[in-house]
Amino acid sequence: MSPLWDVFKDLVAKEPNSGCQPTLWRYAEARHAVLEAGEIISASDAERRVLVLENPGLKGQSRITTSLYAGLQLVLPGENAPAHRHSQSALRLVIEGDGGYTTVDGERVPMAPGDFIITPTGSWHDHGNDGSEPVIWLDGLDIPMIGLFDASFVEHHPTELQSVTRPPGDALARYGSGLLPTNHQVSGSHSPLFHYPYTRTIDALERLRGDNEIDPGAGVRFVFVNPATGGPAMPGIEAFVQGLEGKSITQRYRATDATVFSVISGQGRVHFDDRVFEWRDHDTFVVPSWCRYQLEAHNESVLFGFSDRPLQRYLGVLKEERS
Numbered sequence: 001m002s003p004l005w006d007v008f009k010d011l012v013a014k015e016p017n018s019g020c021q022p023t024l025w026r027y028a029e030a031r032h033a034v035l036e037a038g039e040i041i042s043a044s045d046a047e048r049r050v051l052v053l054e055n056p057g058l059k060g061q062s063r064i065t066t067s068l069y070a071g072l073q074l075v076l077p078g079e080n081a082p083a084h085r086h087s088q089s090a091l092r093l094v095i096e097g098d099g100g101y102t103t104v105d106g107e108r109v110p111m112a113p114g115d116f117i118i119t120p121t122g123s124w125h126d127h128g129n130d131g132s133e134p135v136i137w138l139d140g141l142d143i144p145m146i147g148l149f150d151a152s153f154v155e156h157h158p159t160e161l162q163s164v165t166r167p168p169g170d171a172l173a174r175y176g177s178g179l180l181p182t183n184h185q186v187s188g189s190h191s192p193l194f195h196y197p198y199t200r201t202i203d204a205l206e207r208l209r210g211d212n213e214i215d216p217g218a219g220v221r222f223v224f225v226n227p228a229t230g231g232p233a234m235p236g237i238e239a240f241v242q243g244l245e246g247k248s249i250t251q252r253y254r255a256t257d258a259t260v261f262s263v264i265s266g267q268g269r270v271h272f273d274d275r276v277f278e279w280r281d282h283d284t285f286v287v288p289s290w291c292r293y294q295l296e297a298h299n300e301s302v303l304f305g306f307s308d309r310p311l312q313r314y315l316g317v318l319k320e321e322r323s
Ligand code: GTQ
Pocket: 048, 050, 070, 071, 073, 086, 090, 125, 139, 141
């Protein structure tokens, strides 16, 4: 036993105080490092050739926030990252390169820049690159959460690559057009749609550009949903895209869900109370829990982001403030 009164203030804190720091990773530098990793180890030897984006306030923990992991993954032309499955769920935001693909539970999903792809818990996945350019994407996983629950399992596929058992575009045809097969049974809590092509995302953003009603003070912001439930595409992570007008600034805002942003296109700044970061195409930055910020865009910009919001909402602890 140990005395609660010595630790009470740390256990039941006045407000969020994890040490997670506002941080920005410049893509120009990160890309250089990731390509250098490509000369050191193959995707197959590494299993996943990734440089982890570790929050400097959470050293040695491979976390970008207290609950989330992020990394930049590289697959070179002709390479494969072998098939495996694990308890952790993953999301991908494709950053550069054509010709990449990821196979998820028997369907081969082509990767184009800006595409959002999910790999639900327990689904077999392997990655490859049939093109002539390196393919790089941002990985977001719930690794710290699964670690907290001590619920991690991983399994390696008996063959390097799983077999492709479904035609290309199968999930998109079944679930991606505002239609659901009449006999669809909701099973599990992940979206049965696992590919959200950027062509569709950008079309929605462009059409509603400047609309001030979608998310007042925050530009046009859309959440990636599970079309069978209307809930988030992944039960534990909410991912979104946010379109910002040129020469605009969002309202001052803070929330308890630390959020990872990846710049799809554009340039601007993120303002915190005590610092400012400049961002541009493909930079990644993190806004810690309960940290006030504003997003300023110099020109028309599109940001991608993700956080643990659905779980906080479920637990009834999500708190937001606009000021
Ligand atoms: O692509 O399966 O960044 O298993 C970390 C762990 C990616 C993946 C990561 C993984 C993967």
